[in-house]
Every structure is written in structure tokens, then in C-alpha cells.
Amino acid sequence: MTPTVVAIHLAPEAAAPMVSVPAAQALPGVGLAGDRYALGGGTWADWPDGEKQLTLVDADAVAEVAAELGAPFTPADTRRNVVTRGIDLPGLVGRWFVLGDVLAFGMKRCPPCRHLATLTGLPLVRPMAHRGGINVRVYSAGTIAVGSAVRVVSDAEAASLGAPADRPVPV
Numbered sequence: 001m002t003p004t005v006v007a008i009h010l011a012p013e014a015a016a017p018m019v020s021v022p023a024a025q026a027l028p029g030v031g032l033a034g035d036r037y038a039l040g041g042g043t044w045a046d047w048p049d050g051e052k053q054l055t056l057v058d059a060d061a062v063a064e065v066a067a068e069l070g071a072p073f074t075p076a077d078t079r080r081n082v083v084t085r086g087i088d089l090p091g092l093v094g095r096w097f098v099l100g101d102v103l104a105f106g107m108k109r110c111p112p113c114r115h116l117a118t119l120t121g122l123p124l125v126r127p128m129a130h131r132g133g134i135n136v137r138v139y140s141a142g143t144i145a146v147g148s149a150v151r152v153v154s155d156a157e158a159a160s161l162g163a164p165a166d167r168p169v170p171v
Contacts (some may be wrong), residue, residue, distance in 0.1 A: 001085070001086040002086060002149055003084060003085070003086035003087030003149065003150040003151065004084065004085055004086055004147060004148065004149060004150060005082055005083070005084055005099060005100070005144060005145065005146055005147065005148040005149075005150060006059050006075075006083050006084065006085045006146060007020060007059070007075050007076070007082075007083035007146060008020065008021050008022070008023065008024050008032075008081060008082055008083070008144060008145075008146060009021070009075070009076050009079075009080070009081055009082075009083070010024060010032060010034050010035040010036075010081065011035060011036045011079070012034065012035075012036060012039070013036050013039070014036055016036065017076075018076040018077075018079060020076060022145060022146050023143050023144065023145035023146065024081075024143070024144055024145075025141070025142075025143055026054070026099075026102040026104075026138045026140070026141060026142055026143070026144055027138065027141060028138050028139055028140055028141055028162070029053070029137075029138065029139075030053060030138065031052070031053040031054050031081075031138060032054060032081055032144070035081060037052045037053060038053075052135060053135075053136060053137050053138045054081050054082065054104065054135075054136040054137070054138055055079075055080040055081050055082070055110050055133055055134070055135055055136065056080060056081070056082045056083075056084055056089055056092075056110075056133050056134050056136060057075060057078045057080035057082075057083055057084070057089070057110075057131075057132065057133030058083070058084055058085065058087075058089050058131065058133065059075055059083050059084065059085045060085060061128075061131035061133075062074065062075045062077075062078055062083070062131075064131065065124070065127045065128055065131060068127050069124075069127060073120070073124075077120050078112075078128075078132070078133065080110070080132075080133045082099065082144060084150055086150075087150050089106075089133055089134045090109060090130075090134065092106035092134060092136075092152070093106040093107070093108055093109060093134055094106060095152055096152070096153045096154070096155065096157075096158035096163060097150060097151060097152045097153060098149075098150070098151055098153055098161070099144045099148055099149075099150050100142060100143060100144045100145055100148030100149065101140075101142040101143065102138060102139075102140055102141070102142040102143070102144050103138075103139040103140040103153070103158060103161040103162050103163060104136045104137065104138055104139060105136065105137045105139060105158075105163075106134050106135075106136055107134070107135045107136060107137050108134065108135050109130075109132065109133075109134055109135075110132045110133045110134050110135045111125075111128065111129055111130075111132040112124045112125050112128040112129070112132045139158075139161070139162050139163055139164075140161055140162040
């Protein structure tokens with residue numbers, strides 16, 4: 001199975017409902033055009049630069065959590081921007097990869113928080129502890145669309161796609 005983007009969600013402001021879109025424009029150093037974090041209004045917008053530019057979650061992990069809880073719980077409910085299938089998201093932390101034609105770097109895992117549990121009314125902190133997805137920094141402009149491939153790239157390919165030459169690993 002080719003690792004793929006299966007859904008994209010944006011919210012115009014903190015705590016607003018997530019809206020499913022077929023594609024989104026990635027802005028380097030910012031995130032997805034029209035999303036709360038790119039607009040500076042996300043709940044966690046004051047966290048270190050780069051940590052919330054883009055968030056990814058695995059569709060199958062979300063389905064597992066829903067089954068364990070015995071409750072309706074969708075990828076949009078996770079409040080992550082990009083939903084993937086077929087790639088080990090924690091394995092992308094500390095690595096360069098592309099979503100469609102957008103260069104990205106996996107910054108860290110994105111565990112759930114009590115804010116998410118409050119918004120959904122579900123006890124998500126433990127069930128999603130290791131399935132919350134990852135935080136990603138965006139390094140090149142481009143479109144991420146449903147159906148876009150997700151693939152790891154070498155440092156050399158990342159450099160050719162716009163990775164900073166002055167440091168091998170983003171900080």
C-alpha cells in the first residue's frame with residue numbers, strides 16, 4: 001500500500017469545528033492556508049515555532065480508538081490537519097518527508113490533551129497517548145490533496161526541495 005493522504009481538515013479559529021477540504025495550500029514556516037495555526041489563532045499557537053504548523057494523524061489509529069471507546073470518533077474529531085494511511089507516523093519524527101509536493105519535517109509526537117477531551121466529550125488522553133499523530137514543520141509551498149503520496153526523502157533530496165543548508169536537523 002502506498003502511504004497516502006486520506007483527508008484534510010482546517011478550522012478557522014481555536015475550538016471551531018474542523019472542516020474537511022479536498023486540498024490545502026501549505027505555506028512554508030506557517031502551515032495550511034486558512035487554518036487556525038496559520039492564522040495565529042490556535043489554542044496552542046504560543047508554543048514554540050514549528051510545533052503546530054501542521055499535524056498528522058493515522059486513519060487506522062483513529063478507528064482503533066473509536067472501537068476501544070465504543071463511541072463515534074472520527075479523524076476530524078482529533079483536530080489534526082492531515083489524515084494519512086499506510087505510513088508509520090512516529091517513524092517520521094526527526095525525518096524529512098513529502099506530502100504531495102510539500103517538504104516537511106517531523107518535529108515530535110502530538111499526544112492528545114485535555115482540551116481535546118473537553119471538545120469531544122470523550123476520555124481520549126489514554127487511548128490516544130501513542131496514537132495522537134505528529135507535529136510537523138512545513139518547508140516548502142505547495143498543495144497537499146486527498147490522494148497525495150506521503151514518502152520519506154533523503155537529506156540530499158530534502159536539500160534539493162528547500163531544506164535549510166545551514167543545519168541538517170531543524171530546531
